[in-house]
Amino acid sequence: MAGYIPENILDDILNKTDIVELISSYFPLKRAGRNFKALCPFHNEKTPSFMVNPQKQIFHCFGCLPAGSLIKTENGFHSIEDVQIGQLVLTHRGRYMPVTRTLWRPYEGKLTEIYTRKSNFPVTVTADHEVFVIKTKNCKYESRRNRICQWRCRLNCTEKFFNEYRIQKLPARQLDINDYLLYPINHKREDKKFIDLNKYYNRRVSNFGPNIKSIPTDLEIDERFLKLIGYWIAEGSSHRAYIRFSLGNHEKEFAEEIKNLIENIFYIEASIHIRGKRGKTGLEVTACNSKLANIFENLCGKGAENKHIPFELQNLPPEKQEIILEAIFKGDGYTTKKLSKCKCDRKYRTISTISLILAEQLKDILLRLGISPIVNVQVPRVDKRGTRHKAAYTILWQTDIKLHFSDIIQINNVFYQISPIRKIIKKDFTGEVYNLTVAEEHSYTTPNFVVGNCGKGGNAFSFLMEYERMDFPEAVRTLARKAGVVLPQDSSSGKATSFISSLYKVNGLACNFYKNILNSSVGASAREYLNKRNINKETIQIFALGLSLDKWDSLFNYLRSKNISLTLLEKSGLFCSREGGGYYDRFRKRLIFPILDVKDRVIAFGARALTDEKEVA
Known part of the structure; x- marks a missing residue:
């Protein structure tokens, strides 16, 4: 196949390929209206999120959010159904990246409504939508069993569970109360x-x-x-x-x-x-x-309702943004009285607004200042007098923090507000749900935490590359054969491809040769050696471990019996040249560890001596 394939030939291959038929040959698809659906083959799930569109001849895997779900863009929150391609959204890396695709689909199933500390406003996702989360553990002390083990803990216990905390990407159905959800903080300074x-x-x-x-x-x-x-x-x-x-x-x-x-x-x-x-x-x-x-x-x-801090000032240094914050507080803020039920002097500085954008900006400024605020939402309502009230947003914060239901941490050079889950509600839903594909990072931010998704999608070529782990030329060749499309040939590239395929064949034969020796009576002592090191039969099989004989030419003679040319044997690297002519096996009396590529092809070997000899690699 030539190094460059003209676009018209690629289009011809796709036009002659039925993506539904192609994918159905790997796993069953079920019709869902105009589309087809299945359990996603790229991640574990219980409800189908893998969709195939026969009209557009594309597939995509995604969890979703219902209409009205707010997404953080560079210019404030927007409903997910209103977000446009090219619009910048905040990702889990704390930076703004463009949306490359907007998606929707009909959905009938469970929605997961998630409430976090520091907010009374829930975020709702489908059960299989992936969320960035830190799974937590509670303190081991009897009197603190209901408290999360957290970074700022001052107890001198040996089991500091927080040292094992890590960010994971899990479906919403796997979330638990007290798990930390993450809200990325934009720390860009301009x-x-x-x-x-x-x-x-x-x-x-x-x-x-x-x-x-x-x-x-x-x-x-x-x-x-x-x-x-x-x-x-x-x-x-x-x-x-x-x-x-x-x-x-x-x-x-x-x-x-x-x-x-x-x-x-x-x-x-x-x-x-x-x-x-x-x-x-x-x-x-x-x-x-x-x-x-x-x-x-x-x-x-x-x-x-439309008041906001000028967008071009959103990345000012926090100390300058604090001037704006203090000015707004002076004009429209107040300090709450001491709460009667609290032993400590818990007073909050408070700003209320009916502007969603302003509420978001005030939260961002406080986070950039290292303060984790509370954001409460009062939904639109009609009071006893019949007066209509719009949605209102109240931001509360303490400069001298007394309690730490939420925190700000830095992981991999990104700052996050982490908030524990306080309530999860599951409910039935029938309607349309939406999703976004975001360049590079496949994540975007809701009012309380950042979410992601599988992000797999594309055309028939993309499916083979993802599912079969093929490179693009191999995917093109495979579909061209199925579609009966003749590809232009480049003799030099064809020879190179043939030679590489031959090397894969040699390595595969050598791997099987070594495996058979380890599993034979000759390999008994080597198997005992592995057993003493807690390497069981299952591990030996999974990693295709083998054994080379204590002979100079056992592998050489075996491969020659398979009609492998001397030139290819020399190029394989498995043999060394004798000074007087001829070849001998590179590995003798060694445990063999084959090294595989992403398509499980043997590309090299490592070896370890069974005695105290120096290792050979």
Whole structure:
């Protein structure tokens, strides 16, 4: 086969191959609407997640999430059914990678609803959807049997189970209460010095109406600017002609600070107004400039539901992001009272918002600062008076942490918030479920933890490469033979392929020769040697162990009897040349360990002396 196969020939092979028929020759498929399904051959599962689409002639294996499940993208959470190809999502490596495929399918079966500590909001997945998890153990001490053995434990016990903790990728049905789930923390730092506000001005320029006073738009990202951004997110609103900050009657100093910031940054006049008409109270700080109003609503969102920290500031150093956090807290936050049932002084700093994006950003900032916050969600509701309330998000955190239901750890240069599972609910579901394929890492992040999936998928070539562990040329040759397609030939590559195949044959014959000797009466002492080292018969068979005789030419004579050429024997590396001519066996009176490739072909041999002689490799 030629080194390069034209696209039209590859397409011809695929067009003449029925992927359903191909895969059915390996394991049974069951019709599921327009598609076919089966238990995935690439990982253990109890409900089918392996789907074959006869129209598109592709297969894919995936667990799924129901519609409405939130996925963390570079620009906030999006419902999984709205995520687009090319959109960047946060992976288990703590970085943003593009979505390469979006998938959906009808599903009837069990869903697993997972609740973690530090959140009252569940994440729901199909039972076989894979989740990144750390399986935990409880403390061995009698008085602490219901507590997780964790990294920050100060007890001087010998069995520190946390030293054995490792990240695994398991289906949701294998999760247990108190298992740690992982939320990757984006620690990318981009210390931007300036921001161009003209990018956020999109109002149509007109020659009619009053002239708009010019304002500086190339601004330094300093403490003053970051404070003003935080104050506007907390207290600001915009009109076509002005921006306004609404404060309480007791916040006169705060109003003066905002007024000074506006005047010193944008060189426009701001005024403070005391509300007293029509039963209204409070203070208002107003700056009249339609350009500034348009910039702020595009920079930070218009309306409380859409408020957010500017996306280009999401990777600022944490110490700068903390300025924004403190500004939002000053404008819209409060500190809870001491909880009456607690012995310790547990007070939380709290910010509430109806903006999902802002809630996510505040959580991310706190995590980047090394603080693991609580995020509670209040679903939309109608109160007793008939007033409709939108979904609300409350972020709570302690600067002096008293309890550690959650923690922040670093594994393989990635920081994670780890949260124990506190509740698992399984329920029946009939409807559509969705999944994403993400470049390289096959994982994406939900509001509480990161999930992954098998990620196997593709066309008929891909299936053979995955299932049979073939390389691409071999998969092409196999399907071409089945489809009756003649491939262009390259004589040089054909000779090379033939020679390599011959070497595989020689190694295979040698492997069988060595195995037979070990299993014969001659190999009794060698088997006893292995038995003393706790290497049983099953292990010997699995790893195809063998034995070479204490003779100079036993393997050589055996292979010559199989009509193997001298040239091929010399190239195999199994023999050494004599000075006077001829060859002798490289391995004599040695235990033989064949080395296999991913397709179980013998590519080399290792050997060990049965006596105290020096090892031969």
